[in-house]
Amino acid sequence: MHVFTEIRDFHAPELDIYARLTETQLRSSHGIENSLFIAESPQVIERALEGGCVPVSLLMLPKMLDGREKGQEILARCGDVPVYIAEEAVLNQLTGFPLTRGVLCAMKRPPLTGAEELLRTAERVVVLEDVMNPTNLGAIFRSAAAMGMDAVLLTPASTDPLYRRCIRVSMGTVFQIPWAWIGEELTDWPEKGMALLKRYGFRTAAMALKEDSVSIDYPPLMAEKKLAVILGTEGDGLAEQTIADCDYTVRIPMSHGVDSLNVAAAGAVAFWQLGKHP
Numbered sequence: 408m409h410v411f412t413e414i415r416d417f418h419a420p421e422l423d424i425y426a427r428l429t430e431t432q433l434r435s436s437h438g439i440e441n442s443l444f445i446a447e448s449p450q451v452i453e454r455a456l457e458g459g460c461v462p463v464s465l466l467m468l469p470k471m472l473d474g475r476e477k478g479q480e481i482l483a484r485c486g487d488v489p490v491y492i493a494e495e496a497v498l499n500q501l502t503g504f505p506l507t508r509g510v511l512c513a514m515k516r517p518p519l520t521g522a523e524e525l526l527r528t529a530e531r532v533v534v535l536e537d538v539m540n541p542t543n544l545g546a547i548f549r550s551a552a553a554m555g556m557d558a559v560l561l562t563p564a565s566t567d568p569l570y571r572r573c574i575r576v577s578m579g580t581v582f583q584i585p586w587a588w589i590g591e592e593l594t595d596w597p598e599k600g601m602a603l604l605k606r607y608g609f610r611t612a613a614m615a616l617k618e619d620s621v622s623i624d625y626p627p628l629m630a631e632k633k634l635a636v637i638l639g640t641e642g643d644g645l646a647e648q649t650i651a652d653c654d655y656t657v658r659i660p661m662s663h664g665v666d667s668l669n670v671a672a673a674g675a676v677a678f679w680q681l682g683k684h685p
Contacts, residue, residue, distance in 0.1 A: 458582030534559075
């Protein structure tokens with residue numbers, strides 16, 4: 408049976424986890440086994456639950472308990488976790504609260520998957536080199552899930568996919584498409600990471616604007632059985648060593664003198680062309 412607690416003061420300690428703990432504190436304050444993240448909005452929470460994430464508590468507007476809202480359904484799926492109820496005047500002090508659609512859920516982080524485990528069965532993977540902007544990262548996850556990619560691998564310098572903004576922008580697809588870190592130390596990429604991809608039979612495609620780049624619809628590229636599409640951080644793009652180590656350097660043909668796309672937009676185009684379609 409749920410225990411409901413009404414919160415009237417934004418500074419109440421029950422709201423610390425939602426309002427005052429940083430992303431780093433959420434990961435560390437409860438120990439490695441119980442590291443937390445915050446899922447926002449009914450759709451994202453449902454996708455996290457479907458992905459096997461374990462809820463710790465809920466924070467909701469009173470209206471979410473109305474049978475016409477998604478709140479009751481989420482309550483039923485979350486089990487007997489504490490439920491904090493607060494009026495809009497209180498919760499509007501939370502940064503970005505209007506985007507949460509009235510409900511937030513603190514959850515335990517799922518166990519990390521190893522890159523090798525994903526590569527054993529995947530045919531199309533995304534590799535993100537040092538992508539640090541959580542908005543871009545979330546958009547890339549959403550496109551990768553939608554366009555038939557099997558998994559996302561991130562270099563150690565990339566942003567955590569379970570950052571709050573990344574989860575929100577991804578619309579919860581970070582819980583739908585498998586992901587893993589490709590290496591534990593910054594020095595593991597590109598040498599060790601590339602070696603791992605090749606060990607599992609992947610050909611590698613660097614998305615970069617170079618004179619020797621092939622078009623994204625280059626037939627031999629599209630015909631590869633196992634392909635890793637590698638994207639770099641916004642602005643700097645891929646490191647020269649990464650490009651040199653790849654089997655293909657790939658460009659997206661563009662018009663009107665435009666020389667490049669935002670990394671998230673480039674990813675969406677690349678995944679559509681090179682991913683697996685139903």
